[in-house]
Amino acid sequence: MIKINHVTKKFGDFTAVNALNLEVTTGEFCALLGPNGAGKTTLIKMLIGLLKANEGTIMMDHMIMNRNNSKLKKKIGIVPQHTNLDKDLTVKENLLFSAKLFKIPKIEAEEKADALIDFIDLKSVENRTTRRLSGGMKRKLMIAKALIHDPDIIFMDEPTIGIDLNARRKIWDVLRAMKKEGKTILMTTHYIEEAEYLCDRAALMNSGKVIYYDKPENLRYNLGKYTVEYFNEEKKSMYRYFKTKEEARLYVNSLNDEYTLRDTTLEDVFYNFTNRKVD
Numbered sequence: 001m002i003k004i005n006h007v008t009k010k011f012g013d014f015t016a017v018n019a020l021n022l023e024v025t026t027g028e029f030c031a032l033l034g035p036n037g038a039g040k041t042t043l044i045k046m047l048i049g050l051l052k053a054n055e056g057t058i059m060m061d062h063m064i065m066n067r068n069n070s071k072l073k074k075k076i077g078i079v080p081q082h083t084n085l086d087k088d089l090t091v092k093e094n095l096l097f098s099a100k101l102f103k104i105p106k107i108e109a110e111e112k113a114d115a116l117i118d119f120i121d122l123k124s125v126e127n128r129t130t131r132r133l134s135g136g137m138k139r140k141l142m143i144a145k146a147l148i149h150d151p152d153i154i155f156m157d158e159p160t161i162g163i164d165l166n167a168r169r170k171i172w173d174v175l176r177a178m179k180k181e182g183k184t185i186l187m188t189t190h191y192i193e194e195a196e197y198l199c200d201r202a203a204l205m206n207s208g209k210v211i212y213y214d215k216p217e218n219l220r221y222n223l224g225k226y227t228v229e230y231f232n233e234e235k236k237s238m239y240r241y242f243k244t245k246e247e248a249r250l251y252v253n254s255l256n257d258e259y260t261l262r263d264t265t266l267e268d269v270f271y272n273f274t275n276r277k278v279d
């Protein structure tokens with residue numbers, strides 16, 4: 001269980017995270033969605049004990065997270081936004097090196113590294129140096145690295161950023177398998193479809209606050225299951241949301257211009273509440 005209570009982080013006069021509350025229950029997969037600068041990375045940095053909050057508390061498994069709580073830090077795994085791999089080490093050596101940092105005995109470390117290499121499907125390149133891996137393979141290895149000490153809670157900051165859709169889908173398989181194993185996961189992402197596909201709940205974040213937190217389907221249904229997209233007289237895109245297709249059809253019959261009638265997406269929800277796109 002992760003319990004974030006009234007957490008604020010200021011950089012000088014600027015408030016990056018503003019009295020934020022959020023709870024992630026044990027075994028839940030939560031996505032943190034928001035545009036650039038919303039405060040997602042700052043929040044993650046506080047959650048992993050890298051930054052100190054100005055106000056509020058962060059609890060995990062009934063312990064308070066702070067920079068010195070090494071017991072709690074052993075229970076969490078971290079996939080940072082930027083690569084944390086040693087380019088000159090092979091896939092397996094990277095994992096063994098991480099195991100050493102967690103003081104995992106040699107034989108156990110070998111077994112864990114082998115099991116994780118199978119899990120992320122990198123057996124064929126286990127002896128390849130990391131600099132020669134594709135972007136998707138590197139991301140998978142970063143996930144495996146976060147799992148080496150078998151943490152209960154995983155924080156991931158944009159784990160699929162900058163890789164193609166095919167590679168991203170392979171990572172989704174790994175993330176779903178992690179969820180099946182009962183891990184509690186909090187992930188930031190810009191990719192709405194990723195949140196829809198993977199997570200139990202999505203927290204929509206804007207200007208340092210969580211503005212909505214619910215199951216993706218509830219977020220969509222509360223706004224209206226169907227969206228009519230059309231242009232107004234100034235040729236500006238307009239959106240109307242409807243609970244039923246019948247209501248939406250009635251509405252489009254009254255329009256003179258071109259329109260699209262489609263299912264509402266999480267992107268619509270986000271845009272509706274913030275007037276901003278996630279990207």
Ligand SMILES: Nc1ncnc2c1ncn2[C@@H]1O[C@H](COP(=O)(O)OP(=O)(O)OP(=O)(O)O)[C@@H](O)[C@H]1O
Nearest residue numbers: 011014015016034035036037038039040041042043
């Ligand atoms: N060390 C810092 N000093 C000053 N301002 C900072 C610092 N770190 C972050 N900020 C500011 O805090 C705000 C939130 O940044 P943060 O990186 O948390 O956003 P984000 O939601 O993760 O954005 P992105 O999606 O671009 O990664 C931004 O306006 C950023 O410029």
